[in-house]
Amino acid sequence: MYLHVQRLINEIIPDEPDPAAANALQEGLGGQFGEMRTMMQYLFQSINFRGPAGKPYKDLLQGIGTEEISHVELIGTTISRLLDGSPRYQGKKTDPLDQPGAGGKTPLEIATHQSNIHHYLVAAQGALPVDAAGNPWSGSYVYNSGNLVLDLLYNLMLESTGRLQKCRIYEMTDNKTARSTISYLIVRDQAHENAYAKALETLGVDWKKTLPIPKTNAEQFPEVKKLLDLGLQSKQYSFDLTSQSEAGKIFRGMSPSNDGTELDATEQAPAGVPMTIAEERFEEFAPGADPELLALIQATADIEMAEVQPVYGPIPPAS
């Protein structure tokens, strides 16, 4: 069972809209080696896991898989912000039913020149479950052989490829919004690479100096370096509300990345940052409310609500 926190797992730095960067980031969301894939792969491997003695391995998969859902949320939100407002249309904010095409104007003309016209035509300046070349995400991407060594080996390759692609995306754009998320994911992919490499070490492989794969100079990327200095590549959160995760039995000891850090699995979750809600976009008819609908929406927003009984939740300050 899963619960949600109304916080993003990492901060997204504001910058100008940038649809080209948004499209490049789609690979990290809906690509073969993107976050939807890692998420689904680890959730399936966890669901289908075999061998009671292997609980630490299952817990590792479950924990990383849970983190990947937050990554889907993070990169999806980032893409949405990069697209939002890119047509530079300035509707009258005071008029709830603006007239974007009145008189035959073409406020969405930009759409026909971009990498993926669907960002405007289908998704209302939002993220899509597709890769950077427009291919829809496919269930055929998920690998789950049932064989423990193979699944771990695949996962190591998967995280490394994800990191490789994100390093390439980093080199494609200097938009700060794009880079804040890309850099964070480069570092977290390395943490997961470490996790699977370590799991394979417990099963007998000695990686010696081969890791990290790829042998990038990622630490030369300034935004990445800041996060490496915080040791974020060597931390793995449990994301487990019931304190039953045994992933820490694997994610411990010296990092297989040969960077001299020690792996640390003693935190449940990062603090995260608050979420916001995007503005209306009249030219997309999104959400498409006219004055009457708007009044109804406002009426709902004004309702007082019954209290919710928490079962799980933040430990009170006093504890």
Added chain:
Amino acid sequence: MYLHVQRLINEIIPDEPDPAAANALQEGLGGQFGEMRTMMQYLFQSINFRGPAGKPYKDLLQGIGTEEISHVELIGTTISRLLDGSPRYQGKKTDPLDQPGAGGKTPLEIATHQSNIHHYLVAAQGALPVDAAGNPWSGSYVYNSGNLVLDLLYNLMLESTGRLQKCRIYEMTDNKTARSTISYLIVRDQAHENAYAKALETLGVDWKKTLPIPKTNAEQFPEVKKLLDLGLQSKQYSFDLTSQSEAGKIFRGMSPSNDGTELDATEQAPAGVPMTIAEERFEEFAPGADPELLALIQATADIEMAEVQPVYGPIPPAS
């Protein structure tokens, strides 16, 4: 951000393996109107949501979307249990490296007669991200127009179709394992149908006697009736750890399903039931451990672990 609880959202009743039922359930997992789709659709609608005044609608989408991840876990696990052991192969449990095909035997012969040979050949008697006809899940299923009324209308149709298909699956098998999950999802789909119908009511639609769609006699299904008697079709959990969800501003008042119940959004999450780990299947080489690997796995299991610092978690009994 998401956290995980090592509990299943509903109990799976034990019964005999049943690969035909397992395959029918795949539609509910990886089909166009299955749980992977509802999950992804609501997560994307939540990520791309527009209009700050509409927070209750976003929170409703986010809450149901979060629940759907747990449904993916539930139905995936159910499929896995229905497949597990279906070849009836009895390997020597004492020998960690069993000899399933020794002497030319064919312990997996069953696979060639089943609906989806991939359940044995690819997934090691586990769930797959495909539908009941074997089509991989596709990102092209996700609908997110950005227009609030349309998104809600689609979601209402989606949940109703999901429920319709699950009623048909109910009629295809009387395996108790399959039915415990199918019946639970029939009822939860109705809760979500109520949620979206109610949201559309706040925007002006009067459904009168049209709901529930389909006008099934689902209450005639004994397993479903038990859950309806508990009022599970009229409850919506927040699944929110930070108590910020405003979904309860929508999910309130009389049920649009015309069953005389009142909608209730005052619970954070159901209690759930403990999870277990499946046994090895030698004939699938899953997890494929020989004595040496097994010793290494056991060594990892025996390690003592550092304590994890909770940020979120169960409120201590004393509070």
Added chain:
Amino acid sequence: MYLHVQRLINEIIPDEPDPAAANALQEGLGGQFGEMRTMMQYLFQSINFRGPAGKPYKDLLQGIGTEEISHVELIGTTISRLLDGSPRYQGKKTDPLDQPGAGGKTPLEIATHQSNIHHYLVAAQGALPVDAAGNPWSGSYVYNSGNLVLDLLYNLMLESTGRLQKCRIYEMTDNKTARSTISYLIVRDQAHENAYAKALETLGVDWKKTLPIPKTNAEQFPEVKKLLDLGLQSKQYSFDLTSQSEAGKIFRGMSPSNDGTELDATEQAPAGVPMTIAEERFEEFAPGADPELLALIQATADIEMAEVQPVYGPIPPAS
């Protein structure tokens, strides 16, 4: 612009339900060489046609393309009839809201043993836009190079392959419902094969004794022979309401199939046979009406209707 006649282009002989035959026929509907494909291919070739001097060729494509829409209707209806009632469920016809699964019964159990479970789970015992192996129809099937000789050559190959596959389907089932449609389409495919072969003859190819391709003994199939005796393989209707089609400039002279018949394009359309509407299937919740919905449907059926002003229509008997 297109108009519809509430008549099927050929009669469907009644017989027992036969889901295996229904599934084989799906290849003829949604397969790579099925009717949806021929329909779409010829409509696109007609829409994109180049060269004003080539009007007879465009008209030939348009006429055959129009016929193919009726073939989609015919084979879709045939598949629907072969599936309809195959679960042998006998709901109480007097109760508009029957109780197919009451008490835990499994009236749709048959679905898990059939070639395509979607016939019951998704399509309510109806036809699907997929092939006999369950692959959805794809726009990538459509061939339209713009080069006249190539397009005609492809079409000749397409019709011949369609006919080849239908001959194989004929050999797979002796269900009369299935065979009445398959036999009709075998003969019509040959008519279209003749049409494209003849068009290529006007452009210089001499087929000599190569046609028909395949060199089948289709005339040995009794149901096919009856239609051949009527000369149906050598007729092409214009399906044109405005009497502007010049297809008859191509479809004339001796048949390239070497059967001694003369090609004839002097009829506008066949007479066809009346259409019927299928019965409710309670176990599919289709159409899913309860007594209240049923009363509303009946109320609509009872309304008196304004007269429609015909622009096109049957020539009055007196003319």
Added chain:
Amino acid sequence: MYLHVQRLINEIIPDEPDPAAANALQEGLGGQFGEMRTMMQYLFQSINFRGPAGKPYKDLLQGIGTEEISHVELIGTTISRLLDGSPRYQGKKTDPLDQPGAGGKTPLEIATHQSNIHHYLVAAQGALPVDAAGNPWSGSYVYNSGNLVLDLLYNLMLESTGRLQKCRIYEMTDNKTARSTISYLIVRDQAHENAYAKALETLGVDWKKTLPIPKTNAEQFPEVKKLLDLGLQSKQYSFDLTSQSEAGKIFRGMSPSNDGTELDATEQAPAGVPMTIAEERFEEFAPGADPELLALIQATADIEMAEVQPVYGPIPPAS
């Protein structure tokens, strides 16, 4: 059974070639919510329809489905015209076998800069069965649950989404060719939205002020406004040659779109406008005729043709 009229359902206004607009329009042809999809969805729903009492509903589906085939023809032709001549290649019209690439020239160089290179490389400056992002149309788009309320609800959502996307496309281009068709389809989509909304009204839903969905200011688009002033959004033709359609029992009374008009189903079909045949494009080798082939084509065009016996056709002026 279907017949064709050699007339387009609406006029296409001439303007300059515009491949960017052509590509945007592909969404309306081969997209998930485009005309190929509405056409196929309604034809399948009509073929698989259940419940003899529901004939007016079946006839409504059949009538709109038939209109959609004409929409496929209209938007396909529009795309073809927008592409035609866009490379601005001026071959010698007097030479039937022009030399577009002679001396190493690159008359198709434009193709590598456009949204979909296939428009030039595969389709010879013609329409393709794909969406604006290049995805081929898929049979998996078709929704036909068999449940009447669900099918109507989906259709309402489908038409509304189609209209939403076309409003967005309107905002992307001011090419007159593109807009004449887009504006017409915006209005016809609303007519179909009205039809399905009305059908759901007969089954008990009260839409109040929610319609039209989306609440667009489409009437602010000048080209659309002209058609709304003609009341085209409140008319539904029967497209039925046999005067058996009962769709008028549903499509009547006040428009659910709250625009004060009355729905009218008393016309069989619009008048339409004459069709033309596109010119040769030498640089595409389409149709690719050299002098010898051209002479053969002309010979066919010169043949005198036998008269066709009409069964259906325009009522003689005298009647």
Added chain:
Amino acid sequence: MYLHVQRLINEIIPDEPDPAAANALQEGLGGQFGEMRTMMQYLFQSINFRGPAGKPYKDLLQGIGTEEISHVELIGTTISRLLDGSPRYQGKKTDPLDQPGAGGKTPLEIATHQSNIHHYLVAAQGALPVDAAGNPWSGSYVYNSGNLVLDLLYNLMLESTGRLQKCRIYEMTDNKTARSTISYLIVRDQAHENAYAKALETLGVDWKKTLPIPKTNAEQFPEVKKLLDLGLQSKQYSFDLTSQSEAGKIFRGMSPSNDGTELDATEQAPAGVPMTIAEERFEEFAPGADPELLALIQATADIEMAEVQPVYGPIPPAS
């Protein structure tokens, strides 16, 4: 550049037709981890290879990739033989145009009960480029990141997964035809696993006792054991006609599979076995020759042929 030898790379043992086994083997031909995929992946990796110093690695990829083409040929032929004659139709061999469906008979009735009806309906009792669940092979399977370590790691995982799946297929059937090829490929997959593991060893990884992955008891399969006894898992041929391959710089030393053998790359190619041509199948109209066509085919067969000038070829016995 490639050349062909009219010999199969390994012998196929004759046995009864077995369509269920044929379908299981399709995974090894057209599946995600089958021979078409390994072939294409290594050919692309070889074509796109970077780094002149890495020639031994490129040559290793090229050599294994070339072998995989022969594996496609081998497993395709095996599937074809398993299907061939499975309908048990006994046409009159003396009549070149047999009458398989005459009198309404159904010689292909078997097709509707098999895993993939396309084997009879589309492929004329031959192999298809699809997997065992009927999914067509896809270019999206090919992995080629350009990063040497990642590509090798993926290839190791790919070969191991291929071997894992073939071990499972072995357990599904005891048909000798199927097993002769499956067993051969199990052993060759291990040879390739060794090759990639060894290549990674040269780059620093120490596999210790983790290999072979999976830790199967494949040597318990009698047909496999025979080939292991011949050391076939430790041999890699160059398949290079120009003696320029440097793959032997990697494929040498002790096997990483811990079986005590030494890797050997000193042979160019195995001897192979002669190929045969399958018989006609009248019921499939394949090749579909009637007496006239047959005479023409025979006339071609009787022609005397000009001598071909060899550039490459078997070294004359005397050398």
Added chain:
Amino acid sequence: MYLHVQRLINEIIPDEPDPAAANALQEGLGGQFGEMRTMMQYLFQSINFRGPAGKPYKDLLQGIGTEEISHVELIGTTISRLLDGSPRYQGKKTDPLDQPGAGGKTPLEIATHQSNIHHYLVAAQGALPVDAAGNPWSGSYVYNSGNLVLDLLYNLMLESTGRLQKCRIYEMTDNKTARSTISYLIVRDQAHENAYAKALETLGVDWKKTLPIPKTNAEQFPEVKKLLDLGLQSKQYSFDLTSQSEAGKIFRGMSPSNDGTELDATEQAPAGVPMTIAEERFEEFAPGADPELLALIQATADIEMAEVQPVYGPIPPAS
């Protein structure tokens, strides 16, 4: 069984990088009518061939199929060269671990403006198994009906369409690298068109003046003309190491292309040209070697290798 020669089948002329041309060429590699498709289609037709008397036809398919593998190699290498270095990034060649993105630079910024971002993001400036619109190659392209006449007819159409598309690509770019391969393939496609046309002639078709299809003025393309003057369109190599091919019984006599040449099948293989290995691209982390990895790679390159025993190979000069 297949063997490889470390030579390209034709020379690739050097020119500037040109990613737009590279993308256009993808159609010729991974498109529906590209080299991967012809290769796979002919290999499957050869594997599944029926009818012992038809060996010359099988050998013709096998020989052309073998040539197509070399064409995949040729066009893949050409695409790779057109992409290679297109970002114009000048890393320090002396530093094995260059710093392409150091200081936040964007050396891959070009990628977001190209037709297929995957060329940089996924393929490291290399070829992909996709078409020019980015669609992955699909097994559903392969046509193999088993009927000899149909298979040959399809192949004729396939080669002609491939040639048509390549003529269009020729008109899209004047890059010399692109054109050297495109021109070669235009001529070889015509050779194959001749082969299948001739095979159909042996079965009774008289093509008269219809061929070549398309009736292009390809001889007006200077690069093509040079190859036509060498008669390359009328030669077919056996690509057979065992001198058993009987393709020469078909590929003989006057060319059906009406160019006055005589078909010639007396050569085994063309001479080809040497292959080279591409340089490292630091900005792609390909191959991604740091100094330590580089040293290990070099160590492998320095190893002395055991001699390989040839079975097949160039005939010694003395013979």
